[in-house]
């Protein structure tokens with residue numbers, strides 16, 4: 001951060017420290033506009049900006065958060081073409097000693113009514129998302145998450161059948177604080193979190209160093225470690241080491257890259273239990289560290305001969321809880337949907353004192369709280 005940015009950051013940090021709240025919302029005009037002018041989005045003062053952007057401070061991590069209020073989108077899943085409604089926000093998370101983190105957030109369903117929030121926190125992977133690379137399963141996992149979100153939250157006909165669906169979708173979500181909620185949805189809430197700055201496992205990060213250009217650094221570094229794998233025939237961790245990086249730079253700065261999902265959930269004001277769709281033990285551990293009650297559902301997306309090598313590296317070098325057996329994509333989707341419904345029902349039964357739970361078979365995918373040894 002430059003001197004001006006550091007000064008603004010320190011002022012807000014001092015104000016925020018006088019409150020006990022997890023999140024201090026910056027409302028005061030001079031601080032609010034100073035942030036928007038000196039940090040991204042770098043906009044000069046206009047009163048309307050207060051309706052479009054939000055500035056907040058996360059007390060536990062001392063991070064400054066800048067977000068837009070978001071837009072409601074009619075979306076379509078890639079795999080089966082199902083329509084659903086999604087609220088899309090963009091956020092950046094800043095700290096003077098850590099890299100800039102950028103997050104794209106998609107919220108589906110009704111957060112207020114849902115007992116659990118189902119979360120997929122995806123570190124960016126351009127080879128699979130943009131180029132359709134089959135070397136890894138990242139995009140397949142994202143596609144499965146889309147399908148699940150849409151299955152639990154189909155687009156209401158009042159929007160899909162309307163002559164101008166844009167009018168319907170505009171009013172579909174309302175903000176309750178910073179949480180988009182929809183009285184039109186009875187569905188289970190999903191949070192699709194894309195950690196856009198974390199390309200190549202956050203390879204733009206450096207230890208104890210603020211970088212404003214994290215995404216640019218990651219852009220070339222990720223190509224570098226990926227190229228090294230093929231040019232020099234090294235493993236995934238070997239690719240990082242070849243270009244002088246530690247494998248999984250999200251672990252640098254006291255696991256800062258892994259803390260971003262918890263910071264974002266705190267920013268939303270979310271205090272509900274989370275079902276995370278993940279195979280990465282660190283993503284789970286950090287949410288728990290921040291006080292979230294977490295259940296885990298493994299999500300493989302795809303395992304076949306095309307991604308077997310990277311899957312094995314993830315398992316052996318990065319300790320992901322992942323199967324190297326072939327995965328039937330459609331069957332996995334069915335199983336996940338089943339497990340989610342079962343978890344929600346079990347929890348309700350449990351709360352109402354039903355004894356039916358003990359007679360049920362143990363879920364296949366559900367790991368539960370992290371008592372299991374990975």
Ligand SMILES: [Zn+2]
Nearest residue numbers: 125128136138
């Ligand atoms: Zn990938």
